[in-house]
Amino acid sequence: xxxxxxKSFSDYILFMFVLFFLSLQINSAExxxxxxxxxxxxxxxxxxxxxxxxxxxxxxxxxxxKHPNIKFIVTDAGGNSNKQxxxxxxxxxRKVDVLITSPRDGVASTPAxxxxxxxxxxxxxxxxxxxxxxxxxxxxxxxxxxxxxxxKFIAKKLSGxxxxxxxxxxxxxxxxxxxxxxFLDTIKKYPGIKVTAIENGNxxxxxxxxxxxxxxxxxxxxxxxxxxxxxxxxxxRLALKKAGISAKNKLIVxxxxxxxxxxxxxxxxQAATFLYPTCAEETAAVVLKILQGKYxxxxxxxxxxxxxxxxxxxxxxxx
Numbered sequence: 001x002x003x004x005x006x007k008s009f010s011d012y013i014l015f016m017f018v019l020f021f022l023s024l025q026i027n028s029a030e031x032x033x034x035x036x037x038x039x040x041x042x043x044x045x046x047x048x049x050x051x052x053x054x055x056x057x058x059x060x061x062x063x064x065x066k067h068p069n070i071k072f073i074v075t076d077a078g079g080n081s082n083k084q085x086x087x088x089x090x091x092x093x094r095k096v097d098v099l100i101t102s103p104r105d106g107v108a109s110t111p112a113x114x115x116x117x118x119x120x121x122x123x124x125x126x127x128x129x130x131x132x133x134x135x136x137x138x139x140x141x142x143x144x145x146x147x148x149x150x151x152k153f154i155a156k157k158l159s160g161x162x163x164x165x166x167x168x169x170x171x172x173x174x175x176x177x178x179x180x181x182x183f184l185d186t187i188k189k190y191p192g193i194k195v196t197a198i199e200n201g202n203x204x205x206x207x208x209x210x211x212x213x214x215x216x217x218x219x220x221x222x223x224x225x226x227x228x229x230x231x232x233x234x235x236x237r238l239a240l241k242k243a244g245i246s247a248k249n250k251l252i253v254x255x256x257x258x259x260x261x262x263x264x265x266x267x268x269x270q271a272a273t274f275l276y277p278t279c280a281e282e283t284a285a286v287v288l289k290i291l292q293g294k295y296x297x298x299x300x301x302x303x304x305x306x307x308x309x310x311x312x313x314x315x316x317x318x319x
Contacts, residue, residue, distance in 0.1 A: 039291050040071045042091035044101040047079040050203050051231055052256050055319040059280030081105040085112045092116045098287050102128045105172035122290045126283050129174045137286050137296050139279045141304040143175050146274045147182030150253050154224050157251050161192035165215055165222035167201040167208050167232045179228045196220050201232040208235025216243045224251035230261040230273055257307050257317050265312045272308045
């Protein structure tokens, strides 16, 4: 009985070895076939004037550079929704094998993206969604949850009482919509916290400077600033400095975790931020699977984490 059991185990090991060997052979053949083909991947980017989005493109280029058979084309809409939609349609007309985009206006972009998807071109949405299911994959962190956590952090730090100034991103982008809703839905659970102003900073430093200056000039009260990006938090601090207000006297929370946010947290000029990956690595991996004819999930969640003085020296910024 013992010998039979040993033989069965040996047969099982042999079977698993053969199965592993065959899988290696199949993968090797698939990779060889993939590498012999040429592909074109297009990315209709919102704007390259934003540091985070510029880094996103740079990181995607680095990922696709590892594959000489992939031609990567990037367009810059300059923050213009109509131009971005036109860029998507132009890339589709050029018969790209995969279209990547991060829609500035989720509603306005839906018809064009749906049409491109229904033409048979896989569409990968990176961080921003549309209003239909006509896309291949959405790769993004959870913006609503990040915003909710930001609200909880601010409420705790203000001991449940105070005024908040919100610097909103691009108002038509689903990231900004979720970052606004998540924050407002949560902060209303704290009756002593009031959002006294919401201004559009469009994820840009210059716009954030002007928006913060407007609030200061209007003498609106705020104890905390919830900036939906660290670039806007930088702009807010510049406006505060110009007005003779110390950033240390305002509770500032951002999103992204760029190098400037790390330095500001170290110096006490920003209380927290939330790591928001560019999702370049995950998006490139999805695109490769699509090009190889492999299954990809409809939604891919990328992890985020809160960064404060407690872990700022342990976690590297995204750029």
